[in-house]
Amino acid sequence: MNKNETIAKAIDAMKICNACRYCESYCAVFDAMELKRSFSESDIYYLANLCHDCRGCYYSCQYAPPHEFDLNIPKTFSKIRAVTYHKFSWPPNFSLASFKYGGLLILLSVLSITGVLWGLFSGGKFFFSDHPDNSFYSVIPEAVIIWISAALFLFVIISFVKSFVSFRSFIGHNSHLRLKPVLKAFADVLTLRYLDGFGEGCNYEDESFSNWRRWMHQMILYGFVLTFAATTAAAIYEHLLHIKPPYSYFSLPVILGTSGGVLQIAGIIGMFWLKLKSDKAPYYEHLIGFEISFSLLLFFVSFSGFLVLIFRETAAAQFMFIVHIGLVWTLFLYLPYSKFTHAVYRFAALLYFHKSQR
Numbered sequence: 001m002n003k004n005e006t007i008a009k010a011i012d013a014m015k016i017c018n019a020c021r022y023c024e025s026y027c028a029v030f031d032a033m034e035l036k037r038s039f040s041e042s043d044i045y046y047l048a049n050l051c052h053d054c055r056g057c058y059y060s061c062q063y064a065p066p067h068e069f070d071l072n073i074p075k076t077f078s079k080i081r082a083v084t085y086h087k088f089s090w091p092p093n094f095s096l097a098s099f100k101y102g103g104l105l106i107l108l109s110v111l112s113i114t115g116v117l118w119g120l121f122s123g124g125k126f127f128f129s130d131h132p133d134n135s136f137y138s139v140i141p142e143a144v145i146i147w148i149s150a151a152l153f154l155f156v157i158i159s160f161v162k163s164f165v166s167f168r169s170f171i172g173h174n175s176h177l178r179l180k181p182v183l184k185a186f187a188d189v190l191t192l193r194y195l196d197g198f199g200e201g202c203n204y205e206d207e208s209f210s211n212w213r214r215w216m217h218q219m220i221l222y223g224f225v226l227t228f229a230a231t232t233a234a235a236i237y238e239h240l241l242h243i244k245p246p247y248s249y250f251s252l253p254v255i256l257g258t259s260g261g262v263l264q265i266a267g268i269i270g271m272f273w274l275k276l277k278s279d280k281a282p283y284y285e286h287l288i289g290f291e292i293s294f295s296l297l298l299f300f301v302s303f304s305g306f307l308v309l310i311f312r313e314t315a316a317a318q319f320m321f322i323v324h325i326g327l328v329w330t331l332f333l334y335l336p337y338s339k340f341t342h343a344v345y346r347f348a349a350l351l352y353f354h355k356s357q358r
């Protein structure tokens, strides 16, 4: 991909759209575009990260291929978003490797972390049946889990904040954050408002519309939130209420974690199914490995969490704990270079959008 050519193509496309305006009610991109008369590189990054790839403008466009203008807004914007993931990630320079070799890096990371944990804490046994209390902490010391998880979590937060700040500044949004646009942008993210198209959802090749993509995104998002809530509930149980793990199947941490895991697994399978049957013409094909490797990692984190729950009172518990922790720590390490960062840039773009629309 030649970045400059893609930016130039996107600028040309926006000029055509700004004259045409047939799609003006389709999404936030067109509302934001109409406020501008000319387009700079930073405008294109802003607009590309407002686009959620519903494809409404592709199937409606009289200038889409095979027309000589070759207007393919979803694909062009996908390319720009791919550049965004490299350009603003922190620490810099790792994202390109994750883009090209994400699956391999994830596999190596899971194998290395589980290998080290195994070497340090398994006591040379593969399985053991006389498990003292069926908790993580009887396999890996509590301090090791807490301190490494906290350090990785801090790394993710710092990375996201730095990416957010540099992207926001690049697109020209340098003023102080105001409460109203922040609340509106949060509401958009939580409801995935713009994924509803103009009420009917995303547009497909056979001219049908469907909200399935929005629902699948919501399942993954809320699944993620619930698993995070489960970890928080477990910390409250242990450190404030002094109730030690493992927790019963009907305790709050287990109910939250199980619901979150089910939602994530269902959402990921659904997204795979939609991706498989979707039209490839408006899709930037080089994103496939990047997207699939992250989805698979998220899937296996949830799946291994279920295996831990199911096997926690068996001889396989030690093995399941170590693999699950290896997957979770890999997820933390990989998040700043994953498709998840789309949420960071999209939130920054929505903030600017709501500020500009006032």
Ligand code: SF4
Residues within 6 Å of the ligand: 016, 017, 018, 020, 021, 022, 023, 024, 057, 058, 060, 061, 062, 063, 064, 071, 073
């Ligand atoms: S995508 Fe095509 S139809 Fe839609 S506004 Fe642009 S030029 Fe017009």
Ligand code: SF4
Residues within 6 Å of the ligand: 023, 026, 027, 028, 029, 030, 050, 051, 052, 053, 054, 055, 056, 057, 058, 073, 074, 077
């Ligand atoms: S693909 Fe959908 S979200 Fe993206 S610019 Fe076109 S209409 Fe807007």
